[in-house]
Amino acid sequence: MAMLEIKDLEVYYGVIQAIKGVSFEVNEGEVIALIGANGAGKTTILHTITGLIAPKKGTVTFEGTDITRMPAHKIVSMGMAHVPEGRRVFADFTVYQNLKMGAYTRNDKKEVEETLQMVYERFPRLEERRNQLAGTLSGGEQQMLAMGRALMSHPKLIVMDEPSMGLSPILVNEIFDIIQSVSAGGTTVLLVEQNAKKALSIADRAYVLETGNFVLSGDAKELMNDDSVKKAYLGE
Amino acid sequence: MSFLSYLINGISLGSVYAIIALGYTMVYGIAKMLNFAHGDVIMVGGYVVLISSTSLGCPPLLGVLIAVIFCTVLGVVIERVAYRPLRNASSSLAVLITAIGVSYLLQNLALLIFGANTKSFHSVVTVPAITLADGKMTISGETIVTILSCIVIMVVLTLFINRTKAGQAMLAVSEDKGAAQLMGINVNRTIGLTFAIGSGLAAIAGVLLCSAYPSLNPYTGSMPGIKAFVAAVFGGIGSIPGAMIGGILLGVIEILGKAYISSQLADAIVFAVLIIVLLVKPTGILGKKIQEKV
Numbered sequence: 001m002a003m004l005e006i007k008d009l010e011v012y013y014g015v016i017q018a019i020k021g022v023s024f025e026v027n028e029g030e031v032i033a034l035i036g037a038n039g040a041g042k043t044t045i046l047h048t049i050t051g052l053i054a055p056k057k058g059t060v061t062f063e064g065t066d067i068t069r070m071p072a073h074k075i076v077s078m079g080m081a082h083v084p085e086g087r088r089v090f091a092d093f094t095v096y097q098n099l100k101m102g103a104y105t106r107n108d109k110k111e112v113e114e115t116l117q118m119v120y121e122r123f124p125r126l127e128e129r130r131n132q133l134a135g136t137l138s139g140g141e142q143q144m145l146a147m148g149r150a151l152m153s154h155p156k157l158i159v160m161d162e163p164s165m166g167l168s169p170i171l172v173n174e175i176f177d178i179i180q181s182v183s184a185g186g187t188t189v190l191l192v193e194q195n196a197k198k199a200l201s202i203a204d205r206a207y208v209l210e211t212g213n214f215v216l217s218g219d220a221k222e223l224m225n226d227d228s229v230k231k232a233y234l235g236e
Numbered sequence: 237m238s239f240l241s242y243l244i245n246g247i248s249l250g251s252v253y254a255i256i257a258l259g260y261t262m263v264y265g266i267a268k269m270l271n272f273a274h275g276d277v278i279m280v281g282g283y284v285v286l287i288s289s290t291s292l293g294c295p296p297l298l299g300v301l302i303a304v305i306f307c308t309v310l311g312v313v314i315e316r317v318a319y320r321p322l323r324n325a326s327s328s329l330a331v332l333i334t335a336i337g338v339s340y341l342l343q344n345l346a347l348l349i350f351g352a353n354t355k356s357f358h359s360v361v362t363v364p365a366i367t368l369a370d371g372k373m374t375i376s377g378e379t380i381v382t383i384l385s386c387i388v389i390m391v392v393l394t395l396f397i398n399r400t401k402a403g404q405a406m407l408a409v410s411e412d413k414g415a416a417q418l419m420g421i422n423v424n425r426t427i428g429l430t431f432a433i434g435s436g437l438a439a440i441a442g443v444l445l446c447s448a449y450p451s452l453n454p455y456t457g458s459m460p461g462i463k464a465f466v467a468a469v470f471g472g473i474g475s476i477p478g479a480m481i482g483g484i485l486l487g488v489i490e491i492l493g494k495a496y497i498s499s500q501l502a503d504a505i506v507f508a509v510l511i512i513v514l515l516v517k518p519t520g521i522l523g524k525k526i527q528e529k530v
Contacts, residue, residue, distance in 0.1 A: 071417075074420075090411045091411065092407075100404070
């Protein structure tokens with residue numbers, strides 16, 4: 001059984017249909033990429049999965065539980081963390097306070113402390129800046145903080161929305177290395193990216209979204225060699 | 237000597253404004269709305285104390301406790317019934333107008349139940365007045381209790397917000413509701429808690445106000461409510477220390493204005509100062525610059 005299963009999802013903004021019946025699944029341990037142009041509906045799908053918006057039709061099942069209409073704050077404690085688009089770190093909180101906020105649903109102080117050390121190990125820069133206000137960090141550091149904050153809830157599945165957005169090429173590489181190491185650490189990753197080349201290079205499988213529908217899906221390496229994908233998303 | 241006693245009276249009145257302003261500023265910071273019914277919760281608190289001490293014969297402190305519990309519940313109910321359904325309304329005006337409606341509702345219910353006559357209120361304070369400087373200056377028990385309550389509330393509230401999980405959740409919701417949800421914070425419950433605290437504080441403010449100025453009618457909460465709103469804006473709306481500073485400054489300006497300039501113009505002076513402050517620093521004394529996030 002798939003860890004996350006999305007079936008016939010339809011989402012509307014008022015009368016406008018943003019998602020026109022998509023189905024896909026994420027298996028444990030996989031890195032799945034959703035790629036597509038601006039406005040294709042990638043973020044809408046993520047927001048529906050993590051409970052920020054409710055679909056008109058369709059179901060979202062996480063580890064066998066129907067979470068379609070579950071409020072976002074309950075989904076977090078089921079083991080799904082969401083790194084939102086634009087990082088959305090708490091600017092007036094310190095790095096440390098942001099990380100603690102990520103562990104809001106957890107009560108065992110010792111375990112939280114262990115996770116904190118693990119996050120500091122993965123992101124040494126965050127440890128160096130733990131008392132700095134998050135709003136004063138650079139874009140790349142904020143992205144790392146957003147990821148570290150999501151990891152603090154000790155998720156089984158981490159959902160990332162455009163983690164490379166607005167970052168310099170060197171930082172983009174660094175962020176993708178981190179995503180790979182998060183995956184290697186045993187966390188399943190669902191990734192939404194406009195940087196299709198990078199996303200396909202680290203993903204196991206990928207889905208290509210165009211105006212609310214999947215037009216292609218399959219093995220990431222194969223998609224990378226697909227002519228239509230090359231033309232539309234890889235700029236070749 | 238008279239200046240000093242005016243100053244202390246000003247701080248005392250300002251403490252009441254500050255306690256009310258805390259409710260305004262917390263609700264604004266967290267729910268991003270102006271709860272114009274907040275002032276009328278003060279009046280409700282006053283009536284609850286009045287009834288429990290006269291009709292039910294409760295000792296004053298028990299009466300205060302009942303009022304705090306009653307207003308806390310009232311605040312949560314108002315939020316749940318009147319404001320929450322409008323949380324995602326397309327216009328933020330909808331909830332503002334509803335708040336004004338709730339304000340009139342509370343005033344008119346009080347009018348219906350208690351009548352329009354001003355009732356005399358027996359101070360709940362039993363602390364004796366102290367006399368200083370060979371009897372040249374007296375500080376009433378009400379003044380002492382009001383200032384002390386304000387200090388205690390400020391300290392407890394600051395500790396609550398900085399040291400508890402629920403307090404941190406409030407700060408997170410005030411910064412970014414969506415991101416707070418993604419941390420697992422129940423935003424509705426956090427907003428409800430904010431209303432509960434604000435309304436409980438309004439009850440305390442009501443008791444202190446009615447003890448210092450011992451009369452009560454259905455409109456008692458209206459003017460202090462507006463002034464506390466001014467105090468919150470003055471200090472920087474959304475900021476808790478700002479509400480405290482704004483409230484106390486406002487009280488001092490009002491009393492000194494009454495004493496040295498004109499007792500009729502005191503309110504006008506208060507509002508004039510507000511206008512000047514907002515012209516010089518539009519976000520208020522401790523207000524943050526609001527950056528539109530893209």
